[in-house]
Amino acid sequence: MTDTPLRKLRCAMVGGGRDAFIGAVHRKAMALDGQIELVAGALSSSPEKARASGRDLGLADDRNHGDWQSLLADELKRPPQERIDFVSIVTPNHVHFPVAEAFAEAGFHVVCDKPLVHTRAQADALVAAVKKQGTVFGVTYNYTGYPMVRQAREMVRSGQLGELRKVVVEYNQGWLASHVEGSGSNKQADWRTDPARSGAAGAIGDIGSHAENLVASVTGLEIESLCADLSALVPGRMLDDDGSLLLRFKGGARGVLIASQINTGLENDLRLRISGALGTLEWRQERPSELLHLPHDGPKRILTRGSPWLCESAQRASRLPAGHPEGFIEAFANIYGGVVADIRARLAGIAADPLAADYPRVEDGARGVRFIESAVASAASEAKWTAW
Amino acid sequence: MTDTPLRKLRCAMVGGGRDAFIGAVHRKAMALDGQIELVAGALSSSPEKARASGRDLGLADDRNHGDWQSLLADELKRPPQERIDFVSIVTPNHVHFPVAEAFAEAGFHVVCDKPLVHTRAQADALVAAVKKQGTVFGVTYNYTGYPMVRQAREMVRSGQLGELRKVVVEYNQGWLASHVEGSGSNKQADWRTDPARSGAAGAIGDIGSHAENLVASVTGLEIESLCADLSALVPGRMLDDDGSLLLRFKGGARGVLIASQINTGLENDLRLRISGALGTLEWRQERPSELLHLPHDGPKRILTRGSPWLCESAQRASRLPAGHPEGFIEAFANIYGGVVADIRARLAGIAADPLAADYPRVEDGARGVRFIESAVASAASEAKWTAW
């Protein structure tokens, strides 16, 4: 620690107003470690609701905007010592692209929720914009913020599993097991099942993209081709609520990816199993502090968050001793922490510590969009394998 | 109970001699409930080993044969009061067909290990033979003998899950994660990875067929088409050691079936998850006494073997009170118990109680062969869906 404490970074939020689930999560994740302050916002697509939401959060009137265009214009006029350090975009999916592109083009650092955008073309444009500006762009694939996911990643990287052979990732939920959309009671169900706001993909976009990111992040494997069966199993639903995919990875490993929102009674059952020649790892989001390691030559091991024998990356992502449960918000905060570290490095004009600036980037978001497009294309195809 | 105790049924065993894993399991399963006595055998393909094995088990010399043909010929000569009530075939797969066909044609009741035979033509021939003779023919898909599997089946049948939508079945093992075959140290690995003795399928035949049977037994769903990716992931292996399949069922439900023997460190991880409109069930073979039930309208429930609120079928398949673990052998014994009940009914000239004569039949075995053939065909095809 230092005697010159770092100032909090200034953040503006787009979306996430009253009744929005994920916006509140982002704000708690930002608040947790005392490194970020929310100073501005355009918190809803309805100007009135946007401003009311901003007042709830104590935003100053002159930084509490009715739309994101005003927010952007206003920020550009402000002097550097007042200007936001980054914008956080937590709107429904269809709004991600215009906002992200505008802020990125204007040279702002950005955090954007997933899935990044609707089309590969949009994704490519965004990657190009960020590359041109040299700015920070984080995508809140929050599950990769869990310490034990980082431990798993490190164990794969360092060869503890040997050559990877099989990957099974599942993301099962039950909240769309009945036709809840359109009832007015579930705002999130409304937009997530609406092609206009969610894009061409339902479950495979919403949670399948998390699964893809988890696999890519932990294993480093690249998908070579895939075979998808996407279905809308609840009568009357307009987008897929269930998907199963066979995966073939470059190098020969095989995989299965399941993303389903019609598993009645399941909550947020994201789970990953990776088998290599030397061992297997299993992780479940609902018990995030445990990583099961099955080495080929000895007893099963349960690695737990907070233990001294974890890798440095996992240690750094942890706040509490073992046995003191951390959860979803902490993992989310770790993504923000990575973005903050990267921005601070730029502010200081130094290279970022890679163990600190550890977060999913715009390229990861773009790969996720490509995955969704490939899955949707495969689902419509009679051919077994759709090349990546 | 009755004052006229039932005599033990007389059994002959083919295969299962010294060093054979599964033969000993069959014998313990037969012994458990005191309803069966092993009186004859041809316990190995090597006549010498066969007889030595029979001596180990205390078989009388004149019923301890060097080959199954002698066993069959000898039994046919014996008077009814001495003759075996049924034969149990526990050889490697390639021997199933000739033995099963010969005994069935000769009018004997048969128990045969799975997968039943190598080809659909063989399976059809066997079904026809059994039908013609009107005999009992049980297939030891032993996992359906677990009480909680029967509870799951009853819950589906009685509509507690509503219309079924998604089925995920996995059977993961790790014992073939390295190239153990051919080393002389693992007899089972030798024949299971040898196309001449195992047929065209490796993992998908050995354990995939168990998975298929479990799904069919519990859900009653019929596969309409499937899409398989079968691989030999361990270098030098001649048969698939890993398989992943997408399933489409008649009526619209979707499924995934995974059968893999290269999951380092996994033991015997057969698990089933079924989601319907009204609830989800989860069962794991490694904790067989628990069935997780997730109703759509209330808390998760753990149903446990031995509880008074289970269905009669599950109650009958249980020997001990709740909390007193039963396992693999008991489940196996339940299959034998079903066969015994069916044979006893025939001996008594009465209709069998369906709750007692509850065991997989030759038709189930034939469907399993069809499944394996379809999976192998799909794996070789460029088309996405292979019709059942």
Add this chain to the structure above:
Amino acid sequence: MTDTPLRKLRCAMVGGGRDAFIGAVHRKAMALDGQIELVAGALSSSPEKARASGRDLGLADDRNHGDWQSLLADELKRPPQERIDFVSIVTPNHVHFPVAEAFAEAGFHVVCDKPLVHTRAQADALVAAVKKQGTVFGVTYNYTGYPMVRQAREMVRSGQLGELRKVVVEYNQGWLASHVEGSGSNKQADWRTDPARSGAAGAIGDIGSHAENLVASVTGLEIESLCADLSALVPGRMLDDDGSLLLRFKGGARGVLIASQINTGLENDLRLRISGALGTLEWRQERPSELLHLPHDGPKRILTRGSPWLCESAQRASRLPAGHPEGFIEAFANIYGGVVADIRARLAGIAADPLAADYPRVEDGARGVRFIESAVASAASEAKWTAW
């Protein structure tokens, strides 16, 4: 929600400077919900370290004090609109009493860590002071902040367990399984094993008091008499590191309380089991979102945080949907949330909503001190039962 957002409450912290584990936890818990801002402090017993710690946290110089006496004096001079709303005391135990008493006597609302003070006399004095002032005084028995603990409490209160018969509470840790104190590497071990700073009790004070509070909070039972065996099992240790107690409750229920810090490899294993005539509940802190309910007349049930069928108290204590893990910090934040609700009610001049102002009070802290004294007395006694 309202268009007139509530201002954040102003807090001063005493203790919790650099290297202090629990101070950082308090600050994260305060930050999580955006209802509290830390504006002042006396963060260490060393004035220099206190000020350096305050600078780390961005405290203004004139509110960053070298000792708590200055802090108190300064606050008393400030106008109401600047003055802190409450003080949070997170020092080692021996400092709790003077600070808490001084602030309470001066009319400040207080949050104080547990165990409250060293002696029953101190506790009584504090209760009297708070009563006289009519102020808010919360004790951070943080484990009662878990939603599923509140669900358990409600199930007991509403009679779902019937008459209570047996309570088993355990709090097992392993961090003191070797002689870590005095090495200079573990500040917390140093003071926790030092009678001068921890009081007459080691494990029974540090974690036994949490166990007592959990039982009292959930069951409402009152201890009638107890029988304690307290030991220092690690050679050279000066205070008990292991304790086991038999409990007799008024009304006839029986109990066991175990508090041990020498269980090598255990992390933070606080667990509670309560059996009544109609059912049993089990809860484990390390899987805090699950509450196992065993009714006498049906299957086991797993109640999970975030489910719609939980009681209102549990619902309110939850921030995220089921399956999105919450943890230790959220539970801690719920204690602060209760204090904040109570203070806000007083600021508004209205009666507090009991479901909102839900937190352990000074009386609970005093009862905890009494428990510790009784346990220590019993341990020194040859009589079987020590009256409460």
Add this chain to the structure above:
Amino acid sequence: MTDTPLRKLRCAMVGGGRDAFIGAVHRKAMALDGQIELVAGALSSSPEKARASGRDLGLADDRNHGDWQSLLADELKRPPQERIDFVSIVTPNHVHFPVAEAFAEAGFHVVCDKPLVHTRAQADALVAAVKKQGTVFGVTYNYTGYPMVRQAREMVRSGQLGELRKVVVEYNQGWLASHVEGSGSNKQADWRTDPARSGAAGAIGDIGSHAENLVASVTGLEIESLCADLSALVPGRMLDDDGSLLLRFKGGARGVLIASQINTGLENDLRLRISGALGTLEWRQERPSELLHLPHDGPKRILTRGSPWLCESAQRASRLPAGHPEGFIEAFANIYGGVVADIRARLAGIAADPLAADYPRVEDGARGVRFIESAVASAASEAKWTAW
């Protein structure tokens, strides 16, 4: 294996007739491994029921006795090649002593259920009789037959836990949570809650003695003194249905033993936790194939039955590969297997292999009786500690 197979040992059973739960378990355990045949019996205290039960089991008329005295007299008249090798006593507790003493005095090998007898005087007499005759006498503390219990024992013996410090054993059931005795519907409840047939102890005798044996067997620790609180918590019950004990072991380790049958909804929850300076072990009977090992210097480990890295004692006690569940009957059969090995060694005139002849002896049974007497004495005492 050998070409001269060993003949089955001949067993007579006393008790265990129709409707007796535990008799059927003994018979299944005997049958499992094909080493024992039941040839004689006196299966009930009612001569008629005894003979009817014997007929059910296929006993020859001349060895199917109406009382155990006739059985004993008859066996003594038979030539050695016909005579039973051992008797198995599975009656209610109060019958154990006269039968066991008579058979032991007559020079028969004996297996007897637990608790061995009602009083220490009886136990001493029995120990003396067995010592005089030099016969085999096994006590079916069946839980020590689980492979992972033997693994735990070996890990303690070989020093992997270091010096032991704390032992917590619990045996919780719920089947006596209501007043089921006397209703005529639960024969076992009737005699277990009746002092005339169960002795001075209820739960502490029935299941507390299992807990004591498990601790003694695994840890080798000797109780120095104990402090017991025994209660009859269900109104109208005549014997304790709940007990909690503090234990002090020679050498300084501390312990807690809980035995309770009023934990509504719990099934057969026997669990053991042992902490030493170098590690902790946890085992639960309801998941008997797993042993949790927490070493002080590395991740938690789950040892599983059937794994190649277990000790030889655990390997020998296992019949199936890892992942193929074994249970209660197999553990029970391991006790019989130990007795059989010891008898066979005597028949062969050789020293028994200690790894084979591994079973609880008459001295273990006698120690269990002493434990029960001490617990009952302590419960009636005002003194804190009752010397062992």
